[in-house]
Amino acid sequence: MKPTADQRKAMYSQIVRSREFDDRVLELYFADKMPVFDLAKGVIPGEIHSSHGQEPCAAGTMPHLSLEDTITSNHRPHHHAICRGLDLNKLAAELMGKKTGYCAGKGGHMHIYSVEHKFSCSGIIAEGMGPAAGVALANKMRGQAGIAVSYMGEAAANQGAFHEVMNMAGIYKLPYICIIEDNNWGVSVSKKASTAIERNSERAASYGVYGEYVEDNDCDLIFEAMARCVERARSGQGASILEIQTYRLKGHMHGDQMAYVPQEEVAAMKDCVVEYRNKLITEEVLTEEKADEIVSQQKSEVDAAIQFGLDSPYPDPDDAFQNIYAGVSP
Amino acid sequence: MSSERTLTVARAGREAVMWEMQNDSSVFMLGEDVFAFGGVFGTADGLGEMFGPDRILDTPISETGFIGLATGAAMAGMRPIVELAFVDFIGVCYNAIVNLAAKHYYLSNGQVKVPMVLMLGSGGGYSNGAQHSQSLLASLAHMPGSVVVTPSNAYDAKGLMHSAIRSDDFVIYSGQKKVAGVGMLGTPIKTSMSVVPDEPYTIPFGVANVIREGTDLTMVGVSWTVHQCIEAAERLQSEHNISVEIIDPRTVVPLDRDAIFDSVKKTGKLLVADEDYQSFGFTGEVITSVVERDPSVLTCAPARVANPDLNIPYSRPMELRVLPTADRIVEESKKMLGL
Ligand SMILES: Cc1ncc(C[n+]2csc(CCOP(=O)(O)OP(=O)(O)O)c2C)c(N)n1
Numbered sequence: 001m002k003p004t005a006d007q008r009k010a011m012y013s014q015i016v017r018s019r020e021f022d023d024r025v026l027e028l029y030f031a032d033k034m035p036v037f038d039l040a041k042g043v044i045p046g047e048i049h050s051s052h053g054q055e056p057c058a059a060g061t062m063p064h065l066s067l068e069d070t071i072t073s074n075h076r077p078h079h080h081a082i083c084r085g086l087d088l089n090k091l092a093a094e095l096m097g098k099k100t101g102y103c104a105g106k107g108g109h110m111h112i113y114s115v116e117h118k119f120s121c122s123g124i125i126a127e128g129m130g131p132a133a134g135v136a137l138a139n140k141m142r143g144q145a146g147i148a149v150s151y152m153g154e155a156a157a158n159q160g161a162f163h164e165v166m167n168m169a170g171i172y173k174l175p176y177i178c179i180i181e182d183n184n185w186g187v188s189v190s191k192k193a194s195t196a197i198e199r200n201s202e203r204a205a206s207y208g209v210y211g212e213y214v215e216d217n218d219c220d221l222i223f224e225a226m227a228r229c230v231e232r233a234r235s236g237q238g239a240s241i242l243e244i245q246t247y248r249l250k251g252h253m254h255g256d257q258m259a260y261v262p263q264e265e266v267a268a269m270k271d272c273v274v275e276y277r278n279k280l281i282t283e284e285v286l287t288e289e290k291a292d293e294i295v296s297q298q299k300s301e302v303d304a305a306i307q308f309g310l311d312s313p314y315p316d317p318d319d320a321f322q323n324i325y326a327g328v329s330p
Numbered sequence: 331m332s333s334e335r336t337l338t339v340a341r342a343g344r345e346a347v348m349w350e351m352q353n354d355s356s357v358f359m360l361g362e363d364v365f366a367f368g369g370v371f372g373t374a375d376g377l378g379e380m381f382g383p384d385r386i387l388d389t390p391i392s393e394t395g396f397i398g399l400a401t402g403a404a405m406a407g408m409r410p411i412v413e414l415a416f417v418d419f420i421g422v423c424y425n426a427i428v429n430l431a432a433k434h435y436y437l438s439n440g441q442v443k444v445p446m447v448l449m450l451g452s453g454g455g456y457s458n459g460a461q462h463s464q465s466l467l468a469s470l471a472h473m474p475g476s477v478v479v480t481p482s483n484a485y486d487a488k489g490l491m492h493s494a495i496r497s498d499d500f501v502i503y504s505g506q507k508k509v510a511g512v513g514m515l516g517t518p519i520k521t522s523m524s525v526v527p528d529e530p531y532t533i534p535f536g537v538a539n540v541i542r543e544g545t546d547l548t549m550v551g552v553s554w555t556v557h558q559c560i561e562a563a564e565r566l567q568s569e570h571n572i573s574v575e576i577i578d579p580r581t582v583v584p585l586d587r588d589a590i591f592d593s594v595k596k597t598g599k600l601l602v603a604d605e606d607y608q609s610f611g612f613t614g615e616v617i618t619s620v621v622e623r624d625p626s627v628l629t630c631a632p633a634r635v636a637n638p639d640l641n642i643p644y645s646r647p648m649e650l651r652v653l654p655t656a657d658r659i660v661e662e663s664k665k666m667l668g669l
């Protein structure tokens with residue numbers, strides 16, 4: 001299934017939206033952490049893992065998912081959240097720890113929850129897999145529509161949870177898709193140094209599930225591959241592993257100088273936003289003017305969201321004592 | 331003759347690792363991001379280049395696997411140092427820690443030794459969210475079979491690291507991220523830096539350090555909270571003329587209960603500060619160790635300042651509310667002293 005022209009334009013808008021958001025976050029992040037760099041300081045504190053370069057992994061897969069489907073994300077969640085359609089204002093506010101954020105400041109960058117979007121994240125590697133597969137199991141048990149998808153990095157496939165969950169996804173034939181964004185690095189360790197085989201999608205054979213590798217960080221190719229995985233999940237044929245070759249353009253987290261990445265590799269990294277724009281213009285899906293229009297539209301929405309975050313109040317310190325247990329009083 | 335050097339905790343600990351690796355070929359390091367990156371918190375900075383990939387091993391993100399491997403290597407006579415960047419990750423490898431490394435010596439009736447060091451970074455206070463900010467000290471100290479080391483300053487960090495590597499026991503070396511003095515967390519805490527001798531030296535496990543002598547109130551802190559106690563003590567001294575004695579146990583397992591008791595016997599008042607979740611933890615243990623020996627040494631109820639049993643919120647005002655800060659310690663002290 002190939003994407004239509006409208007779908008392609010929409011995917012372009014999504015990668016631009018995510019990129020604009022990450023660009024503004026990056027700018028704000030470094031604006032107020034000096035003179036001595038301190039993670040604790042500034043309007044956006046803590047570690048930030050940006051999605052620069054990996055946007056197509058979300059933009060190309062999300063069009064196949066409806067609000068009946070469930071998504072779990074990882075420590076690098078901005079592109080997933082944005083392409084899933086989460087509200088930019090609440091997202092920006094959560095990153096700033098504001099009361100108006102998705103979790104009223106309790107979660108932060110690595111812990112964004114939106115029940116309405118069936119969206120959650122975990123900062124512990126590969127631990128989004130179990131919960132996603134669990135939702136798939138629940139849906140299957142109740143005969144409900146809705147599949148589940150977890151997003152993670154290639155290095156996460158070496159975590160015990162990966163093996164355990166994929167095996168169960170195979171046994172129970174779960175409507176579940178494990179999407180692996182292969183940016184070739186887990187912090188400072190290359191895929192070659194951490195993984196005994198070349199492609200994690202080949203591991204599908206060990207679990208009796210479907211596996212596919214997408215060799216280019218291209219929205220169209222990802223869209224087509226995801227269509228096959230989703231079709232299997234929806235029609236009762238079980239789980240898939242979809243691995244996508246992508247690029248981590250800004251290092252592991254903001255502040256990472258990437259000194260350990262070989263020069264040639266940095267030079268060969270492709271910027272998907274530029275590439276996809278050129279492709280759509282060459283194929284006459286977009287004109288330069290139309291593409292610029294999309295960029296300025298997304299930019300202004302992102303700017304408004306960032307402003308919303310900045311203008312929002314902080315929670316009260318004692319709000320920390322709210323929602324400790326669902327029923328029990330501590 | 332080299333001149334006097336003031337080092338950060340991370341630098342001092344690393345110096346001990348370096349010396350032991352140069353002098354004992356059975357010592358090696360493994361963990362995530364140790365080779366090229368030098369460890370997420372700088373604990374292995376430059377060691378990759380110095381010792382090469384055969385002795386500084388990068389691992390996949392497979393914690394239960396590599397802690398199991400290290401346990402085996404230790405059983406085979408090596409002295410592995412395992413780097414687990416964040417203590418929060420013990421969630422995925424707790425079995426290897428608790429049921430393997432900490433049990434073999436006892437279960438084998440002393441036949442099998444596990445001379446291994448597990449380094450980890452604990453603590454929050456910089457908005458890193460609930461899965462990257464925990465202390466989890468009690469989760470480490472509660473289990474029998476492991477030594478738990480918690481240096482608060484550079485001098486202790488080096489001496490305790492030498493002791494940890496040379497020990498025939500399984501040692502958990504719990505570093506606090508803000509105490510470590512690593513680049514990304516701003517200016518190092520002044521009182522965590524110390525003059526560190528060039529030559530190697532050891533510090534025995536289970537011997538507390540009296541950080542500051544005093545007569546009115548005893549404070550017991552651990553790692554980062556030692557520095558919060560120091561700040562609180564200075565304020566109580568200058569604002570209320572209160573004399574505080576501060577005890578840093580340096581290792582929580584074994585715990586120097588005598589030193590704590592002796593101090594409380596002198597001051598009559600005890601406050602314990604800990605970054606971990608309060609219930610079932612360090613604060614309760616310290617207070618009990620005094621009370622069960624002789625409750626009459628206390629002239630008022632003891633106090634504790636810890637995390638009020640909450641998962642750690644990301645947002646700064648809420649996170650500050652749950653941290654055992656100097657402000658909270660001063661406030662509790664004043665209540666005890668009727669100020
Ligand atoms: C269980 C666990 N171990 C280690 C970490 C620290 N950590 C955070 S991200 C990361 C690398 C992840 O690499 P990958 O899965 O490829 O995702 P990427 O960052 O490349 O998107 C590591 C080691 C963690 N969060 N959880």
Ligand SMILES: [Mg+2]
Binds near residue numbers: 155184186187
């Ligand atoms: Mg990766």
